Amino acid sequence: xAGGGIYAYDCTTRLTRAHVVYNAAGQGGGGLCIWGTGLxxxxxxxxxxxxxxxxxxxxxxxxxxxxxACNVDNTLIVSNSTLGQGGGVYWQGGGVxxxxxxxxxxxxxxxxxxxxxxxxxxxxxxxLAGVEIARNRSGASGGxxxxxxxxxxxxxxxxxxxxxxxxxxNVGVAxxxxxxxxxxxxxxxxxxRNSTWRNNIVSNAYGSGGAILALGAAVTVDSTVxxxxxxxxxxxxxxxxxxxxxxxxGGAILAxxxxxVTMAQALLASNSAMNGGALALQDVTVSLENLVVAQHRARxxxxxxxxxxxxxxxxxxxxxxxxxxxYGGFDIGGGTVVLQNCTLWGNGSCQITPWSxxxxxxxxxxxxxxxxxxxxxxxxxxxxxxxxxxxxxEESPCRDSGMNLPAVTNDCIGTPRPYGAGWDMGAYEFxxxxxxVWGLALFxxxxxxxxxxxxxxxx
Amino acid sequence: MKKCVxxxxxxxxxxxxAGVTNVTSGGPLYSSLTQAxxxxxxxxxxxxxxxxxxxxxxxxxxxxxxxxxxxPDFAARVYEPEQTVxxxxxxxxxxxxxxxxxxxxxxxxxxxxxxxxxxxxxVFAGDNCVVTARYCxxxxxxxxxxxxxxxxxxxxxxVEATWIDHNTALVEGGGVYAFLEGRVVLKEPVACFENWAPxxxxxxxxxxxxxxxxxxxxxxxxxxxxxxxxxxxxxARAEIAPHARFGWTAPNVVTNGDGxxxxxxxxxxxxxxxxxxxxxxxxxxxxxxxxxxxxxxxVCMLADHIEVAGLGATNMPGxFGGGIYALDSVVTxxxxxxxxxxxxxxxxxxxxxxxxxxxxxxxxIGDTNYWLMKGPAWPAAASMxxxxxxx
Numbered sequence: 001x002a003g004g005g006i007y008a009y010d011c012t013t014r015l016t017r018a019h020v021v022y023n024a025a026g027q028g029g030g031g032l033c034i035w036g037t038g039l040x041x042x043x044x045x046x047x048x049x050x051x052x053x054x055x056x057x058x059x060x061x062x063x064x065x066x067x068x069a070c071n072v073d074n075t076l077i078v079s080n081s082t083l084g085q086g087g088g089v090y091w092q093g094g095g096v097x098x099x100x101x102x103x104x105x106x107x108x109x110x111x112x113x114x115x116x117x118x119x120x121x122x123x124x125x126x127x128l129a130g131v132e133i134a135r136n137r138s139g140a141s142g143g144x145x146x147x148x149x150x151x152x153x154x155x156x157x158x159x160x161x162x163x164x165x166x167x168x169x170n171v172g173v174a175x176x177x178x179x180x181x182x183x184x185x186x187x188x189x190x191x192x193r194n195s196t197w198r199n200n201i202v203s204n205a206y207g208s209g210g211a212i213l214a215l216g217a218a219v220t221v222d223s224t225v226x227x228x229x230x231x232x233x234x235x236x237x238x239x240x241x242x243x244x245x246x247x248x249x250g251g252a253i254l255a256x257x258x259x260x261v262t263m264a265q266a267l268l269a270s271n272s273a274m275n276g277g278a279l280a281l282q283d284v285t286v287s288l289e290n291l292v293v294a295q296h297r298a299r300x301x302x303x304x305x306x307x308x309x310x311x312x313x314x315x316x317x318x319x320x321x322x323x324x325x326x327y328g329g330f331d332i333g334g335g336t337v338v339l340q341n342c343t344l345w346g347n348g349s350c351q352i353t354p355w356s357x358x359x360x361x362x363x364x365x366x367x368x369x370x371x372x373x374x375x376x377x378x379x380x381x382x383x384x385x386x387x388x389x390x391x392x393x394e395e396s397p398c399r400d401s402g403m404n405l406p407a408v409t410n411d412c413i414g415t416p417r418p419y420g421a422g423w424d425m426g427a428y429e430f431x432x433x434x435x436x437v438w439g440l441a442l443f444x445x446x447x448x449x450x451x452x453x454x455x456x457x458x459x
Numbered sequence: 460m461k462k463c464v465x466x467x468x469x470x471x472x473x474x475x476x477a478g479v480t481n482v483t484s485g486g487p488l489y490s491s492l493t494q495a496x497x498x499x500x501x502x503x504x505x506x507x508x509x510x511x512x513x514x515x516x517x518x519x520x521x522x523x524x525x526x527x528x529x530x531p532d533f534a535a536r537v538y539e540p541e542q543t544v545x546x547x548x549x550x551x552x553x554x555x556x557x558x559x560x561x562x563x564x565x566x567x568x569x570x571x572x573x574x575x576x577x578x579x580x581x582v583f584a585g586d587n588c589v590v591t592a593r594y595c596x597x598x599x600x601x602x603x604x605x606x607x608x609x610x611x612x613x614x615x616x617x618v619e620a621t622w623i624d625h626n627t628a629l630v631e632g633g634g635v636y637a638f639l640e641g642r643v644v645l646k647e648p649v650a651c652f653e654n655w656a657p658x659x660x661x662x663x664x665x666x667x668x669x670x671x672x673x674x675x676x677x678x679x680x681x682x683x684x685x686x687x688x689x690x691x692x693x694x695a696r697a698e699i700a701p702h703a704r705f706g707w708t709a710p711n712v713v714t715n716g717d718g719x720x721x722x723x724x725x726x727x728x729x730x731x732x733x734x735x736x737x738x739x740x741x742x743x744x745x746x747x748x749x750x751x752x753x754x755x756x757x758v759c760m761l762a763d764h765i766e767v768a769g770l771g772a773t774n775m776p777g778x779f780g781g782g783i784y785a786l787d788s789v790v791t792x793x794x795x796x797x798x799x800x801x802x803x804x805x806x807x808x809x810x811x812x813x814x815x816x817x818x819x820x821x822x823x824i825g826d827t828n829y830w831l832m833k834g835p836a837w838p839a840a841a842s843m844x845x846x847x848x849x850x
Contacts, residue, residue: 005824007779007806010813018818021825023807031824033805 002026002064003033004050010036017044020060024051028090029062030080036065043073052082057119058090059108066093074102081109085146086119087136097122100129105136105144112139114183115146116162122150132158133181140165141213142183143200151189158196159211165204165244178202178254179213180241186216186257194223194235197252202243208280209254210241210271216258223265225414232389234292234412234427236266243273249280249306251296258311260285265412269388272297276306276331277324286314290412292390292427293321293329302331303348310335318408318417320390320426322346322382328353339364339372341402343380343426363403365425374403380426391428398425479507480533492516492525492545499523506533507567509542514569515551520558528566528594538566540596540622546571549601557585565593572600578636579609580626584616591617597634598625605636606654610667612639619646628656631690632663633680639666639693647673647702652709657683659690660711664726666693674702674736677720679709685753686722687711687743695723699730701738701763705751710742717784718753719743725756732764734795739766748810749784750801756787761796767808769800779803780810781827787812793819799826 004023006013013034020031027033030050034040040063047060056062060080063070070091077088084090088108091097097120099105105117113119117136120126126147131154133144143164145152159181180200184190190212197211212219223235238252251271255261261284268278268291277296279288286307293304303324307314314337321329321344329347330337335358342364344351351366352359361372369377378397383389392398402423411417411429418424419431478488479495483503489495492512495505501521508529527543529536545567547553553572556562564582569592572580580600584590590610595618597607606626610616616637623634633654637643643662645651649671651661660680662669669689677688688711691697705711711720720743721728732738743751751767752759761767767782781801783790790811792798796818798808807827809816818824 003806003810005806005808005827006816007810008814008816009811011811012815013811014816015818015822017820018822018824021823023824023827025805025807027805 002028002035002062004030004052006032008032008034008038008040011038013038014041015043015045020045020047020050022049024053025056026054028052028057028064030056030058030082031060032062033058034063034066034070036067038068040068040070042071042075044075046076046078048076048078048080050080052084055084055113056082057084058082058086060088062086062089063091063093063095066091066095069096070098072099072103077103077105077108079107081111083112085110085113086115087117087138089118090115091118092121094123096124097126099131100127102130104132104134106132106134107136109137110139114138114140115142116164117144119146119148120150120152121148124150126150126152128152128154128157130156133162134158135161137162138164141177141179143180145182146179147182147184147188147190147217149185149188152191154190154192154195156194157192158198159200160196160198161200163201163203165202165207177204178207178209178243178248180209180243181211183209183213184215184217184219189218190214191220192236197238198240200241202248205244205246206248207244208249208273210243210251210273211238212253213250214253214255214259214261218260219253219255219262221263221266223414225265225410231413232391234265234267238266238268238278239270241271245274248273249275251277251298252279254280255284256282258283262287263291264289265410265414267292267388267412268294268296270295274298274300275302277303278305280306281310282308283311285311288316289318289408290410290427291319292412293319294323294385294388294390296324298325298327301327301353303327304329306331306333307335307337308333313338317341317405318411318427320428322390323385324348332359334358336360341405341423341425343398345380363401363425365398365401374401376401390426392424392426392430394430394432396430399430401425478531479505481505496523496525507543508533509537511544511546514545514547514553514572516545516554518554518556518560518562520560522561524563524565525567526563526565538594540566540568540594544568544570547573549573552576552579552581552583553600554582556583556588556590559587561589563591563593564595566595568596568598570599572602574601574603574629577603578611579605580607582608584608584610584614586612587614589615591619592621593619595621597621597623601627601629603629604663605632606656607634608636610637610641610643612641615642615644617644617646618649621649623649623651624653626654631656631658633660633682635662637664637667637669641667643667643669645669645671645675647675649675650678652676652678652680654680658685660686661688663690664695664697667695669697671698671700671703673700674704676703676707677705677711678707680711682713682716684716685713686718687713687720687745689721691722691726691728692724695726697726697728701731701733702736703730704737704739706741706743707739710744712743713745715746717745717747718749719745720751722749722753723755723757723759727757728754728759730761730765734764737766738764739768741766741768748779750781750803752783754783754785754788754790758789759785760791762793763795765796767796767798769802778805780806782808783810785809785811785814785816788814790814791817791819792822795821797823797825799823801827
């Protein structure tokens with residue numbers, strides 16, 4: 001049955017500074033099970049070392065047929081386990097779930113099932129803000145998080161060191177198994193903003209999507225652009241994740257079987273897989289903008305990006321794809337890819353694989369050259385590529401060499417575009433170091449003028 | 460003076476000869492406690508020497524202090540209730556108090572009260588009466604309601620340094636039964652143990668109140684249906700103060716029902732502990748819901764270092780709520796309350812339905828389980844010496 005520690009059925013449940021530890025349930029909610037209507041508010045608590053056995057759901061916390069709102073704040077959900085789904089948290093129902101303010105879901109395990117850290121099957125909205133999902137394990141998909149249904153908004157989160165697909169599988173299910181950080185299933189949606197995905201792994205030989213596996217799902221990844229530049233790197237980062245070794249795809253993200261992937265203002269670096277060291281996108285709708293895709297590895301195709309039979313034109317704008325290893329920057333397997341204002345430089349054997357004849361390239365800087373209006377072949381002069389700083393130097397030929405893209409108003413770290421005579425190529429817009437108060441004032445006046453001009457242009 | 464010398468001589472000449480003296484109004488030395496009570500005036504103090512007395516004392520409308528444990532010469536005194544035994548051999552209440560009387564029973568054992576009256580096999584306190592039992596033992600009595608003691612409407616029962624044990628109620632309140640607006644006050648040290656009733660093995664409160672002060676224990680009481688130790692209903696209120704212990708030496712049990720320790724229906728239960736000593740409910744068992752507590756349409760507050768825990772065999776209901784089950788209730792646990800080592804099919808520690816459940820400030824829900832899969836060993840509880848119970 002449910003609720004090893006606490007079972008609340010149609011209740012208002014409030015836990016503040018409570019400790020739920022070492023409880024066990026047979027069905028769901030080793031620590032707590034919230035069932036039916038009523039509110040659930042958990043703040044400043046620790047839920048640890050609880051177990052849902054017998055293929056139960058939610059080792060630490062479970063919501064079953066939960067119709068009320070659940071708010072989890074500054075709570076540790078750690079070291080819980082289940083044989084079934086949702087090692088730390090399993091939430092299913094029609095309510096609204098909010099987790100935030102320092103909540104950590106860590107070191108949980110779904111030994112034979114999905115969602116090592118959490119599994120969400122919510123018809124309503126799930127909001128994760130400032131949540132850390134780390135070191136969780138799953139036997140099947142979704143080492144950190146599995147979104148089965150509904151929509152999950154993830155802001156300022158850290159998803160790190162999770163591992164999926166511990167249970168051996170085979171090539172036949174390779175594409176449906178994985179998601180070291182998160183797996184988002186058919187019809188579900190994930191919107192991750194200003195979040196860090198780091199060192200997530202699909203351990204199974206055939207599993208895919210080191211950070212994210214999206215199966216017919218809508219995945220949106222972006223960063224906020226207000227408030228000035230974020231620093232050297234975009235606020236959203238995918239770093240060091242890895243997918244399988246035999247037939248895997250998407251070191252950072254595998255999107256597959258319909259759905260969409262929309263990414264903007266993000267850094268993808270040092271991820272690896274057999275195909276698509278950073279991204280493997282098959283049969284999905286794709287839009288990529290202001291991305292840095294660098295230093296990835298793939299053993300088969302597309303060390304940087306791998307696109308296969310997309311549903312619509314793949315639109316890639318203002319991206320820097322650089323220093324990915326021997327199998328090239330961009331592998332396009334069918335469909336049409338539109339590249340605008342991009343930089344492809346230093347990618348192993350080729351920048352765009354030779355058989356990718358459907359690429360429509362405009363105003364890009366591509367090492368070795370490529371046909372297309374405004375395309376150049378000049379060293380972009382990155383500031384510190386070894387340190388993952390792919391901002392361009394003042395002398396870069398990419399400065400003001402891009403085409404006008406009025407819809408792109410910021411670069412990957414939030415710097416307004418264009419600065420100077422036009423849009424730069426690549427993910428960064430060059431801005432000189434502020435020369436004291438006068439420099440700052442000039443920059444502000446310039447941007448104000450640009451804004452007025454742009455508004456007039458739209459009238 | 461001559462009379463006193465004569466009485467002392469007689470008592471000394473007949474070892475064990477029991478007698479009662481009225482130190483307030485004077486009069487003869489009574490061999491019958493019943494007779495001494497009958498002729499006593501309001502406000503009198505009766506001193507009772509050690510020995511056995513036939514009870515069925517009827518005290519109506521007058522204030523008496525009855526103090527037992529005196530030596531035959533009344534010069535010395537012991538506070539051992541078993542030295543002064545009052546009994547009716549099972550045909551009537553031992554002490555029947557009514558008419559607003561105020562009575563002190565001190566250092567006497569009240570036993571063998573029968574079921575002639577529905578209420579109060581050992582002691583019956585009628586409307587508006589105030590009865591204090593101090594250094595007493597109330598045991599082996601039988602009634603329909605309140606095998607040991609019954610406090611009727613607006614009566615006040617103060618129990619101090621007393622045992623209430625091995626009493627039986629055929630309906631409710633094996634040890635104590637308090638009726639509408641009745642008040643039961645237990646003062647350290649009180650032991651209410653091994654009483655039996657279908658509902659409320661230890662104490663039943665029907666619209667009445669219970670207050671404990673200091674180290675009161677409820678051990679080994681048994682109910683068939685509800686509330687092994689306490690059964691509260693009809694607007695009853697129980698305020699359990701720090702150092703109270705339920706199931707310290709033996710678990711309170713419901714053999715075929717809910718609320719192994721406490722069953723509260725439309726009532727209020729407040730229990731507080733402190734960090735200095737253990738305040739707990741341990742080892743309670745019920746076969747259905749609420750191994751320790753069953754709450755229905757009630758308000759329950761457990762606060763300040765209380766422990767609700769299994770004791771080896773664990774709190775072990777058959778269905779929901781190994782520790783606590785709440786239905787349509789308001790339950791608040793705060794400040795280092797621990798609910799642990801319990802077992803249930805669902806809600807190993809707490810199961811709640813249509814209730815408001817609040818856990819605050821260091822509450823721990825731990826080490827609970829479902830069914831009988833686990834059940835961690837709990838160290839055997841140290842027995843509390845009987846002398847300590849007496850103070």
